Amino acid sequence: MAATAAIQIGELSRRTSCNIETIRYYERIGLLPVPPRRGRYRSYGREDVARLGFVRRARELGFTLDEVRALLGLAAGGQASCTEVRELAASHLQDVRARIADLRRMERVLADSVRACDAGQDPGCPLLDALGAEVRAA
Amino acid sequence: MAATAAIQIGELSRRTSCNIETIRYYERIGLLPVPPRRGRYRSYGREDVARLGFVRRARELGFTLDEVRALLGLAAGGQASCTEVRELAASHLQDVRARIADLRRMERVLADSVRACDAGQDPGCPLLDALGAEVRAA
DNA sequence: CCTACCATCTGTAGCGACTACAGACTCAAG
DNA sequence: CTTGAGTCTGTAGTCGCTACAGATGGTAGG
Structure with a gap:
């Protein structure tokens, strides 16, 4: 129940096996939300790890970034969207x-x-x- | 034995099923030789059709353009290169x-x-x- | 001869999904 | 106080095309 541990981009990169440059790229194209900053450094939380993990797994299955974007939208939507995901x-x-x-x-x-x-x-x-x-x- | 019938880029495109823009692109990157001009128009001959055909077939087999370049070099080289091709x-x-x-x-x-x-x-x-x-x- | 139309010309910019710098800065430890 | 690692922004490169824009060329019909 402690406040979600804030991590920096390097730690996020390690936890998701996703290149730092790629993370910033995903942010630029709006696939990841713009994170708050601690000083000048991006500060990420638990749900960023989850979201980026999702993205990476979808990419490993060969989904395009546009498809991933759609999946993320559907994932947020609740069970009505299961058909669309299928x-x-x-x-x-x-x-x-x-x-x-x-x-x-x-x-x-x-x-x-x-x-x-x-x-x-x-x-x-x-x-x-x-x-x-x-x-x-x- | 007539002089090789000269064709324009459109005809080369049709005979090789290769996009005109792609032909010019191949020329730019040095995969096809710079052809002579009739007026301002590129003028191609029999061996250009053959060479481009070769390129396209290699591409259909998934070779990269660099590999195609290498293959073209080896193809010109005679039988010594068969091993390298292999x-x-x-x-x-x-x-x-x-x-x-x-x-x-x-x-x-x-x-x-x-x-x-x-x-x-x-x-x-x-x-x-x-x-x-x-x-x-x- | 003029016009319409097609083919061709050059040059540049875009795609997708990153990756690779350069050059500045922040921050903590020794 | 300096060193080193981490992070920052911005830009340009990769591969193999593809898609324009805008300027010519050559030809056929009126």
Whole structure:
């Protein structure tokens, strides 16, 4: 019940594993509230640690900062917003799956080419061939 | 054997499915050679189509522009460089696989949360909980 | 010949999500 | 009193484009 222990930006950075410059950046773009100052130094409290932790975890899940902003708004809103949160997450999940599919396509082509290269009976370079190798003729 | 048909940037753009602005950008950063001019207009030939095609295919495989630059250098170099090409591709393949692994981790967490949300017996919002929901208490 | 219209030109600024300085200051310990 | 760590502001860089604005070029129709 003591007054929330005030911490400085360095401590906030340590507790959230978030770069100091990034914290100030989040403040600049309005993702974190402008904190009060002790002297000239930013002074943070318990709920700043929570909020920034939330942001960082959402970022780790690949949400964009705009999506995070929306999530923060919804999180403050109470249970009515659970549906909206679900929709945001579901749509983001689709994005993630699409990106995985893209990367898998790349992986397949690359792996095939490297394998062909290892087999090494090709007259030219199978990797360069895969990229359309007439460039060499220049 | 006719002199290589000279084309303008618009035609190059169409043939390579590469944005005009992007072509000029590639020229600016030295990825494409500075072309001669017909009047004030850039004039491209057969090997520009090939080179830009190569660049675009490499980009589709996720190579960075620096890697593409390296590949172009190696492609010009003859067969001695095949090993180096292989190494570049193999290392890029590792990157791609790492990114896939990252995304899969995200996918799992997101899918789990959305599923928990659908089950809908949680008192709060399982999605927000997954992100560390004390933010709501603010 | 004039006009309309398209393509092309140069140069600059914006995106997203940071990251990296430079150069000033504050504050506490030795 | 000095040293060193921490913090401050402000600006510019990263990557790979993309999007303008505003000036020309070349061509076709009237």
